[in-house]
Amino acid sequence: LSEKLQATLSDVRQRGTLTEDDVNAAMREIRLALLEADVNFKVVKSFTASVKERCLGADVVGALNPGQQVVKIVDEELTALMGGSSAGLAFAPRPPTVILMAGLQGSGKTTATAKLARFLKENNDSSVAVAACDVYRPAAVDQLVKVGGQVGATVYEKGTDENPVDIARWALDQAKQDGKDVLIVDTAGRLHVDESLMEELKEIRKAVKPTSILLVVDAMTGQDAVNVAEQFGEAVNFDGVIMSKLDGDARGGAALSVKAVTGKPILFASTGEKLDQFERFHPDRMAQRILGMGDVLSLIEKAESQVEEDEARELEKKLRKGEFTFEDFLSQLKMMRKMGPLSSLLGMIPGFQGSQLKNMKVDDRELDRVQAIILSMTPEERRRPELIKGSRRLRIAKGSGTSVQQVNQLVKQFGQMQKVMKQLGRGKMPDLQALMRQ
Ligand code: GDP
Ligand code: MG
Secondary structure, eight states: OHHHHHHHHHHHHHOSSOOHHHHHHHHHHHHHHHHHTTOOHHHHHHHHHHHHHHHHTOOOOTTOOHHHHHHHHHHHHHHHHTTSSOOOOOOOSSSOEEEEEEOOTTSSHHHHHHHHHHHHHHHHOOOEEEEEEOOSOHHHHHHHHHHHHHTTOEEEOBTBTSOHHHHHHHHHHHHHHTTOSEEEEEEOOOSSOOHHHHHHHHHHHHHHOOSEEEEEEEGGGTHHHHHHHHHHHHHHOOSEEEEEOTTSSOOSHHHHHHHHHHOOOEEEEEOSSSTTOEEEOOHHHHHHHHHTOHHHHHHHHHHHTSOOHHHHHHHHHHHHHTOOOHHHHHHHHHHHHHTOOHHHHHHHSTTOOGGGGGGGOOOHHHHHHHHHHHHTSOHHHHHOGGGOOHHHHHHHHHHHTOOHHHHHHHHHHHHHHHHHHHHHTTSOOOOHHHHHHO
């Protein structure tokens, strides 16, 4: 998906102005790219419709050209399509939280069971047990014993002789007795969604009353994954999705449609065979991955996080009155740094020539040092630099890993800067960096 979309969008990106024809052409390409990526056609239709509507009525952000504006909208709509912000897992008010894993055979349930156990141990400090309820293949129990053991989860298993519903019930009792925070129930899959599979899931559900049912779907199966999710949804109504094998050549199609079609959020992404290749699913990151255009997106973010007008005016007022303090300086420094190295920022602006950047080298380490020194000052010292003498200087130098001389130098420079600013009076904002280099 990403290659195709990227080509389409870079085409749009190069245009200076955007007409309705341009938008239509871009939408046609996006529609094709999405269909080619095996995204559900209904999803594609409503997606392109809402992107088009927004493109035509778009508020233009100053720093963006119309093509970038389209990219920004596509990115936001892709993110929204996958659920907007990342969704969390529900926990039971009284432990154990019971998670029932569902999905077709080979979708990655057993792997995801161990990965989720590891994730919850690491991130929530939970004690986790897993239950082996796939009794149809001896290898399935062995597999869970193995991967469960690798992640330090307690594995409740009774081989393959008992029925899965009884095992699940017994495992829940064990988990309570053992004081586990979480019990994850691994179940059997089938090659296709069938009646007996759904029956079994319903019975296990009745026996353990899970806090959540998580459906594991294989991202590599594209449109099929979405159909499977739809069928599971109708039969047992799951709560969230684990998207597995997102590391493969997955074109993102399944991830794109599954939320739109089933209404259930994707909670986790499994991205490899190793047990730590598992993470919370972030719709915005996935959208960026699909778009594959970090540069444009980061420029957009930077443009948006630019100094607010009000804030700048406030600062200017302070400067005129000579009330500029280390606090203000620090916040200015931080804002400047949020936008990244100045030279790279300018480089992203369309139409800016490389040759114009030559004189704009900024030493990042210098800024690190300045920032560290200011951070080691007390708030009082930041507001009244004249306090910074003797033992205070030593303390600040130690705290910031610098020398007393360096602290002295900064305080002195800052004093000069304040003086210059007062003199400037009504003048416009001076270039702080140039002053610092003096
Ligand atoms: P189950 O039948 O649903 O329990 O599926 P398994 O957990 O046994 O996984 C089936 C196969 O897919 C195994 O070979 C796993 O190693 C592999 N697998 C599972 N999750 C992932 C993943 O995120 N990425 C990759 N590359 N392989 C995975
Ligand atoms: Mg399995």
